[in-house]
Amino acid sequence: MNISVGGIKDISTIDYPGEVVSVLFLCGCPLKCPFCQNWTLLDYKNCEDTEISDIILKLKDYSDFVNGVCITGGEPTLQEKGLIEFLNQGRDLGLLKLDTNGFFPNVIEKILKMNLLSYIALDIKTRFEPIEYGIACGLPDSGEKIIEQVKKSIELILNEPSVFLEVRTTIVPNLIDKKEQIEEIVSSLSGVKRxxxxQFRPEMGTLDPNFKDLSMPSHLKMLELAKIAKKYIKDIRIRTLLNGEEII
Known part of the structure; x- marks a missing residue:
């Protein structure tokens, strides 16, 4: 079986906290977030249909140097059959982490039942307000539906104790950068431990070209917002270009 791949990073120290992993980029995404930095993966133009067994062999070449694989995108769960087959074939690759926007809770549920994942990082675009969420996703009329699906995905993951859930939000100037937005997000995340x-990073371009000219939020701004989040969740972290991951 083939799967559409945007690339493989052989070694990463930032994609699985505390671990060294390889990173597999899968193509396609149902969202059109204007600030997306992996926008080249969305339309499949820079992607290649690749036999899953060949991907596994390539990843095994790095197995002496890494502890597992992070599967990211795009949105990996969009390629449901290919993702499930990859997980089946890659069960011996070590730790398996999935990055997702939670858009497909039905796929999340199927994957959780496989008992192969150890870590899921789920992106929440902004607070759960339909118009605001739709705009952040680039789908202004779909915010209510997306919120419902994201909440369901979070619920499913929290009900699987063998999988650690990280929820994350990208701080984007003039879009998601207000204290009240962060407070509403974290106060709604009952049961989430991290x-x-x-930090928004436009240096590689963005889906909406207007966002490319925005500045990265300052380290001070990130710290201010993190302190708001700390009121609700103990394990708060920020990730910035210059400082990497910091525990607050």
Whole structure:
């Protein structure tokens, strides 16, 4: 079986907290977030249909140097059959982490039942307000539906104790950068043990070209927002270009 791949990073120290892993980029995404930095994966133009067994062999070449694989995108769960087959074939690759926006809770549920994942990082775009969420996802009329699906995905993951859930939000100037937004996000995350604020990084371009000219939020801004989040969740982290991951 083939799967559409945007690339493989052989070694990463930032994609699985505390571990060294390889990173597999899968193509396609149902969302059109204007600030997306992996926008080249969305339309499949820079992607290649690749036999899953060949991907596994390539990843095994790095197995002496890494502890597992992070599967990211795009949105990996969009390629449901390919993702499930990859997990089946890759069960001996070590730790398996999935990055997702939670858009497909039905796929999340199937994957959880396989008992192969150890870590899921789920992106929440902004607070659960339909118009605001739709705009952040680039789908202004779909916010209510997306929120419902994301909440369901979170619920499913929290009900699987063998999988650690990290929820993260990208801080984007003039879109998701207000204290009240962060407070509403984290106060709605009952049961979530880790929340990460990620610094918006436009240096590789963005889906909406207008966002490319925005500045990265300052380290001070990230810290201010993290302190708000700390009121609700103990394990708060920020990820920035210059400082990497910091525990607040």
């Amino acid at each position: 929340f990460v604020l990620q």
